[in-house]
Structure formats: structure tokens, C-alpha cells
Amino acid sequence: MDILPNAPCAHCKFISPHNGENKWGRISIPYNRVDQYPNFPALEVSARKGCAFCGLLRHALQDKYSDEKIAEAESDFHPEIRAKWPTSGWNGLVTVDRAVFSTEEDWTERDRSQATDQSLGGVHTLSLGVWPYPPRRNVSSPESNLTWVWFAVYADSDVGPADNSQHPRLIVTSKESGEYVALSHCWGSLIAFDSGQHARTLKINLKDMLGGIPLNMLPQNFQDAVLIVRKLQLRFLWIDALCIIQDDPADWAREAARMNDVYGSAYLTIAATSAISSTDGFLKRSQETTISIPYYKDVRADPAGLLFLAYMRTGGDQGSWFSNIETARWNTRGWTFQERFLSKRVLHFTERKLFWECRATDASEGNEPPRDPRYRTSWLKHEGQDESGLSLEQTAGASESHFDAWYSIVSRYSARDLSRETDVLPALSGLAHAFRGAHDMGKCTDNNDYLAGIWRDDLLRGLLWNSHDSSRASRYSQYIAPTWSWASIKGQVHFPSGGLGIKSTPTFVNASFEPKADDHLGAIVAAKLTLLAKVRRLCEVVEKAYSSWYPWHLRFEGRHIANGAFDVNSEGGRNTVWAMECMLQKHWDYRDHPTMLLLHRSGTTPDTYERVGVARMEEQWLGFFNDCEPREIALV
Known part of the structure; x- marks a missing residue:
């Protein structure tokens, strides 16, 4: 720990808290000064004369407000340091709030940093003492x-x-x-x-x-x-x-x-x-400069110890x-x-x-309060949930909820980087095994409950993923997954929410796939999905510019019938695509919105298609597939 020698100036000599002045958990210290933004020349001169706190204060102010515009009439800063003896907490150590520099009288307290030699010492003395060993096999x-x-x-x-x-x-x-x-x-x-x-x-x-x-x-x-x-x-x-x-x-x-x-x-x-x-x-350690100030238990007593102050950046x-x-x-x-x-x-x-x-x-280590549960990272949570979070056990009986959790996992994971593109499915298989075990979904004797990153029990919603940014998304240079799987493209994906009600139309017939190894939840060599579904040909695709989620007009016989999103932008230039009716999804307006997969013919094999995108119709086109008879098709 790099602790600067401190020769406090006339302003800073009062920054030595006395416990005898503790009133209602607060010790007021008479510190007030005015300086000029943005260079703070008075603080700079004082720091050069040996006042380490002035130097620390100047560094913190310039770092915190270097990019912010501060009105001249409100440029006075009112730092306030608070020493606290917490009545509750997991370590009971004295804490010191980070100095607050505000142009407003009514400022909001931010996070805290520990004020002990141990907390700012070398990692070998600190790393194992911050949290006492929890009782093994019974941590909490x-x-x-x-x-x-x-x-x-x-x-x-x-x-x-x-x-x-x-x-x-x-x-x-x-x-x-x-x-x-x-x-x-x-x-x-x-x-x-x-x-x-x-x-x-x-x-x-x-x-x-x-x-x-x-x-x-x-x-x-x-x-x-x-x-x-x-x-x-x-x-x-x-x-x-x-x-x-x-x-x-x-x-x-x-x-x-x-x-x-x-x-x-x-x-x-x-x-x-x-x-x-x-x-x-x-x-x-990338340690911020630290200074020490004496701490007194009683006004008339000798110093009881030292408090250590360091400026700590925060991230929003x-x-x-x-x-x-x-x-x-x-x-x-x-x-x-x-x-x-x-x-x-x-x-x-x-x-x-x-x-x-x-x-x-x-x-x-900084003795910060626990994070707001909304920000606590857990793969058991899904986007838009309440603050309590979801556990695997809590969602085991609510199929839509626990699949929402899985879709959140995939959405977040798909934004990650991999050195080897062949790791896309293997690097998620551990979570898939945990998810399968928690929801007792491994009952399929043919190992077809998990299909290239999609759960068969929620297959149709799993098929309706779309690219977060199709202009940046791309196909892999080698076979990773079938086109109907989110794992077939390089880029982040999203899934439709459960909405207020879903009515699926295609029927699952069977799935066949060849795993690369014994793990059926890992890498695959080939996969095919067979459905009984209604498929209809569309004749014209026209790009539009005002929607980022569904940027393509889809036309049939000259009429606009739907907006679509291609998985990869380069696949949207063909004049002919096929639409497969997938489900009716009821949203906040309580209206049924037909959703469909966009397909291209795959080779010369009859009724074999590759997925290229997803589309959504307005309610007035509910009958678009009425004249079509369901037929058995293969997606590869």
C-alpha cells in the first residue's frame, strides 16, 4: 500500500475524527473551502506543501468532474467525510464514506470503502481475511x-x-x-x-x-x-x-x-x-493513492489508530x-x-x-452494501423479472417462466466471445445439464429433449429467436448448428416473451441429430427437425429503414402483409422466401399477432428448408394460411 506522508494544511488539520463527539452516529468535522474549477489551484499549492489530503481531494475532483459541465454560480464543493460504527454488518469494521463532492446541498450518499490497514494492505494479508471461512457444507x-x-x-x-x-x-x-x-x-x-x-x-x-x-x-x-x-x-x-x-x-x-x-x-x-x-x-493491485489520518476515541486521549482514505471510482x-x-x-x-x-x-x-x-x-472488500437484487448477477434470473429473482426450484412448475429464464441465459451468452467457434454449444452444455436436472426434463429416451440449444418442450418459441443486430451477425465458417438454432449465427440473439397467451400451430414430428461426442448437449455434426406445418410462398421482399427489429417489408401479390427480420442481412436480398406459420401470440393489446419463420429451399430435396429469418403479421392477416393444408417439412 502506497501511503503518502501527510502534513495537513490549516483546512485539513481538523480531519481527525473524535469518537467523543459522536452524536446520533455522526461526527461533524469543520471543513469548508472554495477553489476554482477545473484546476483547483489552491488545492494544488497545498498538496505541493505536503498536505496529502488536498492532493487526494484535487485528484478525486478532477477525475470525477473532468467531463462534466458545472455552472459557475454553483461551483462550490462541500466535501463531507463520515466515520461510522455500523450496528450491523458482516464484519463490524469501522467504515469511512468516500468523500462527497457536490454542487447541491442535498447530496446522495454513495458506496463506502473500508478504513482499516488490513483492507488496503497487500493481497496476501488481505485476500483470505476479508470473509471468514464459512462453515464448510453449511455456508448459509x-x-x-x-x-x-x-x-x-x-x-x-x-x-x-x-x-x-x-x-x-x-x-x-x-x-x-x-x-x-x-x-x-x-x-x-x-x-x-x-x-x-x-x-x-x-x-x-x-x-x-x-x-x-x-x-x-x-x-x-x-x-x-x-x-x-x-x-x-x-x-x-x-x-x-x-x-x-x-x-x-x-x-x-x-x-x-x-x-x-x-x-x-x-x-x-x-x-x-x-x-x-x-x-x-x-x-x-492497481492501488489508488492512500493517505492516513489519526483517529481518536476520546477528545483528550492520544490517537487510537489510523484511518486510511483512498479515492474509489464507481461505475454508474x-x-x-x-x-x-x-x-x-x-x-x-x-x-x-x-x-x-x-x-x-x-x-x-x-x-x-x-x-x-x-x-x-x-x-x-470495500465493505459496500450488497447490491440491489435487480443488479445481482444470476443465471437463474431472466430479463424483466421482479427483484426477488427466480430459482430453478421456484420455476419448476411454471413452464413459461423457467423457459424465459433459459432464453435470458442464451441471450446473454450469445453476446460472449469464443476463441474457437466450435465451442458454441459445448461452452453452454454445463448450464444445459443443470437446467435439465432442475426441471426433470431428461425423460426422453432418445435424448431429444435438447435440440441444438433449444428445449423440445418449448420448441416453437425457441425457434422464434431473432438477431439483435443482423447487420453485424454472420454465419460460421463451418457447421456448428442447424439454421433453425440460435447457435448457427455469430452474434447476440433475443427471444419473444411469453406474452399474455400463445397458441402454437405446427406439430412436432421428430428430430434427428448426430452429436460429435457422447454429450448430447454439446457439439453436433448434423441435425434435422421434422414438423407438420403450413408453409406458403411469398413473392416480394422490400427493405425499409424505420424499424430496427423488423426492417423488411414482406409482400404477397403486391400487398404488404408482414414485417420481417433476417438472421443475417446478406440473406435478405432474395425475391422469393417461404413463410411457415408458427404461432399466434397475444400481446399487451390482447390481439393475436401471427408469427412465422422465413425459409429458403434447401437444395433439391422436396419440402426441405433452411431458416433465414422471422416475421410478424398484423391481426388482419390471421387468415393468410387458411387455404394451406399442413404438410410434413424438414428444417436443416
């Missing part, structure tokens, strides 16, 4: 009824004893019982990642990995994770790059299918949130959770999506501080 009441899943570990890393007397080693089967920690991280560039021979487990180095791995031969993220696990007095650490033989397709496929077990059963998941590659490490209304975690590169990667949400407990290491997430609550 919301988790007490969870079933702990113990499984045969195909490959784990034994980090060795805490005294560093043994090198970490890879163990192929874990007969030793013990809790383990999982690591969630960004790999980064594979070239940089493979700079050392122990960065990944391969067939050629498997024997060496089993014998022992010198700690300094591991990428920095792995070294840091080993240190944390040893500090936790645990022995086992699961890291994907080490615990999966990376050039063995069978081992990779088998382990990729087990992510629900791996992260769901881990005692703790360490998230290397601040690192953008495995070589970065995540224990380094969601505070530093958003700026430190949600916008991190780690949170943009495809695999980390399910790693985060399958885990019972996640400890985030960010550039500035630690964050804790579990299924009961969240907390931060």
Missing part, C-alpha cells in the same frame, strides 16, 4: 438444502502442502477425499500461453505433469491460484488447461461435458477477473461491482459465463479489490 441458510455432488475426479491438481515442501502435481484419479477450488480465467493468446512447457497438459508432457510441476514453471495465474489454495489450507485445485488433456479430443469432450459437476461442486471458484491472459497474474448506478466485474474482459468470454453461474461461491480478484458472490449474498 439458502444453501443448506442443496445437494452436494461428489464425483470421481478424472484429473485434479494437488497444490502440495502450505509449507511449499512439495511441487504441485497432476493426479489422474482422486482417491483422497478433500474439498477443491476451481479457477475461472481468460486464456489469452495461445502463443503467449504456451511460452512454458507446463502451461497446458498434453499427451507429450502428461508424465511430467503427474510427477510434479515446479511452481515457477506455471503461468502466473496458476501460480497465484496455488498460493490462494494453500492459504485456504486446501490441497486440490482444478484448472482447465491442466486437468484436461488439451490435444486428446476424447478427454476434452468428456471433461467439457462435466462443467456442471466441476464448478457446481467446487468449494470455491477463484475468478481471475482482472487478468486478460493466463500469464498476467491476478494478485497485483451499479457501483464498483459493475466497473470492476461486469465490464471486465473476463466477463466477455464464452466459457467464463457458465463457470461463474454454476459456481456456489465466487471470489473475484479485480484490479482494485476483492468481490464475493454466492447464492445467498454478495460482499466486497
Whole structure:
């Protein structure tokens, strides 16, 4: 911690709180000054003379308001520092509010930062003391009824004893019982990642990995994770790059299918949130300048200790959770999506501080209040839900609600980045396994309950996804999924809400697909969906400009009948498309809106089509398909 020497000026010498002046939980400190925006010359002069608080105040003001226009008549700032002794909370430490700099007399209190030497110290003294060890297997009441899943570990890393007397080693089967920690991280560039021979487990180095791995031969993220696990007095650490033989397709496929077990059963998941590659490490701190001020328990007594102040940036209304975690590169990667949400407990290491997430609550090293439940990230929630959130158990009897939760999962996941496009379905299979188990949807003996990212029990709504931005969306360079699956395009997708009522028209006949490996919820080689449906040819497609969701006019015999959205813009230039009646959806206006899939003929096989988009008709065209007889068609 870089603590500047502080020679307080005449203004700042009063910033030494006395508990004896505590009235109604407040200690008022006489501090008031006026300076000129935007350079604050008086604060600058004072800081040069040795007043560290003036320097900190000037830095905070310039950082906070550098891009904001402040009216000259209201340019006085009224900083106020508050020392608090919380009557409740999870650690009972004294906290100090971040200084508030406002042009208004009526200002709103923001988030808080811890005011102890421990909270701003080196990560090795801090990381394991912020949250006392929760009682194992009984962390909090919301988790007490969870079933702990113990499984045969195909490959784990034994980090060795805490005294560093043994090198970490890879163990192929874990007969030793013990809790383990999982690591969630960004790999980064594979070239940089493979700079050392122990960065990944391969067939050629498997024997060496089993014998022992010198700690300094591991990428920095792995070294840091080993240190944390040893500090936790645990022995086992699961890291994907080490615990999966990376050039063995069978081992990779088998382990990729087990992510629900791996992260769901881990005692703790360490998230290397601040690192953008495995070589970065995540224990380094980007520490703001810190100053110390004396703290008195009594007016006439000697100082009882020091309070430490540091300016802490915030990221909008969601505070530093958003700026430190949600916008991190780690949170943009495809695999980390399910790693985060399958885990019972996640400890985030960010550039500035630690964050804790579990299924009961969240907390931060800065002693911030828990986030508003609306902003608490959980894959069990779906867009537009109430603040209480959805749990898998709560939605098990409400099919529309729990499928809404799945569509939210897919929508958020589809915005993530993957280094290998073939990972689109495997990187979500862990969540699919968890979802299937929670809703008892694995009863199909033919493994056809999950069709390339879509659940058969809500098939038609699952087919009606649309591109968030078709101008940027594209098809993959190789086969990833059938055209009717959201996984067939590169880009974020959205799904229709349940609305106020849905009436489906096509009938499911059968589905056939060929998985790439044993995991039917992972990668596939081919898939076909057979439906009994009404299909009608449209003759003219004309682009329009005033709707971002359905930017194409669809015409039949010269009349405009619907607005459509193509999955990829380049597929919208054909004059002839086919429309398949899909469902009638009742919306807020209580009117039935026919929705349909847009199709192109696939090759020369009769009644075989590829999906190219989705369209919505107005109520007056309800009878458009009345003259059509349902026929069996295949979607590929």
C-alpha cells in the first residue's frame, strides 16, 4: 500500500475524527473551502506543501468532474467525510464514506470503502481475511438444502502442502477425499500461453505433469491460484488447461461435458477477473493513492489508530461491482459465463479489490452494501423479472417462466466471445445439464429433449429467436448448428416473451441429430427437425429503414402483409422466401399477432428448408394460411 506522508494544511488539520463527539452516529468535522474549477489551484499549492489530503481531494475532483459541465454560480464543493460504527454488518469494521463532492446541498450518499490497514494492505494479508471461512457444507441458510455432488475426479491438481515442501502435481484419479477450488480465467493468446512447457497438459508432457510441476514453471495465474489454495489450507485445485488433456479430443469432450459437476461442486471458484491472459497474474493491485489520518476515541486521549482514505471510482448506478466485474474482459468470454453461474461461491480478484458472490449474498472488500437484487448477477434470473429473482426450484412448475429464464441465459451468452467457434454449444452444455436436472426434463429416451440449444418442450418459441443486430451477425465458417438454432449465427440473439397467451400451430414430428461426442448437449455434426406445418410462398421482399427489429417489408401479390427480420442481412436480398406459420401470440393489446419463420429451399430435396429469418403479421392477416393444408417439412 502506497501511503503518502501527510502534513495537513490549516483546512485539513481538523480531519481527525473524535469518537467523543459522536452524536446520533455522526461526527461533524469543520471543513469548508472554495477553489476554482477545473484546476483547483489552491488545492494544488497545498498538496505541493505536503498536505496529502488536498492532493487526494484535487485528484478525486478532477477525475470525477473532468467531463462534466458545472455552472459557475454553483461551483462550490462541500466535501463531507463520515466515520461510522455500523450496528450491523458482516464484519463490524469501522467504515469511512468516500468523500462527497457536490454542487447541491442535498447530496446522495454513495458506496463506502473500508478504513482499516488490513483492507488496503497487500493481497496476501488481505485476500483470505476479508470473509471468514464459512462453515464448510453449511455456508448459509439458502444453501443448506442443496445437494452436494461428489464425483470421481478424472484429473485434479494437488497444490502440495502450505509449507511449499512439495511441487504441485497432476493426479489422474482422486482417491483422497478433500474439498477443491476451481479457477475461472481468460486464456489469452495461445502463443503467449504456451511460452512454458507446463502451461497446458498434453499427451507429450502428461508424465511430467503427474510427477510434479515446479511452481515457477506455471503461468502466473496458476501460480497465484496455488498460493490462494494453500492459504485456504486446501490441497486440490482444478484448472482447465491442466486437468484436461488439451490435444486428446476424447478427454476434452468428456471433461467439457462435466462443467456442471466441476464448478457446481467446487468449494470455491477463484475468478481471475482482472487478468486478460493466463500469464498476467491476478494478485497485483492497481492501488489508488492512500493517505492516513489519526483517529481518536476520546477528545483528550492520544490517537487510537489510523484511518486510511483512498479515492474509489464507481461505475454508474451499479457501483464498483459493475466497473470492476461486469465490464471486465473476463466477463466477455464464452466459457467464463457458465463457470461463474454454476459456481456456489465466487471470489473475484479485480484490479482494485476483492468481490464475493454466492447464492445467498454478495460482499466486497470495500465493505459496500450488497447490491440491489435487480443488479445481482444470476443465471437463474431472466430479463424483466421482479427483484426477488427466480430459482430453478421456484420455476419448476411454471413452464413459461423457467423457459424465459433459459432464453435470458442464451441471450446473454450469445453476446460472449469464443476463441474457437466450435465451442458454441459445448461452452453452454454445463448450464444445459443443470437446467435439465432442475426441471426433470431428461425423460426422453432418445435424448431429444435438447435440440441444438433449444428445449423440445418449448420448441416453437425457441425457434422464434431473432438477431439483435443482423447487420453485424454472420454465419460460421463451418457447421456448428442447424439454421433453425440460435447457435448457427455469430452474434447476440433475443427471444419473444411469453406474452399474455400463445397458441402454437405446427406439430412436432421428430428430430434427428448426430452429436460429435457422447454429450448430447454439446457439439453436433448434423441435425434435422421434422414438423407438420403450413408453409406458403411469398413473392416480394422490400427493405425499409424505420424499424430496427423488423426492417423488411414482406409482400404477397403486391400487398404488404408482414414485417420481417433476417438472421443475417446478406440473406435478405432474395425475391422469393417461404413463410411457415408458427404461432399466434397475444400481446399487451390482447390481439393475436401471427408469427412465422422465413425459409429458403434447401437444395433439391422436396419440402426441405433452411431458416433465414422471422416475421410478424398484423391481426388482419390471421387468415393468410387458411387455404394451406399442413404438410410434413424438414428444417436443416
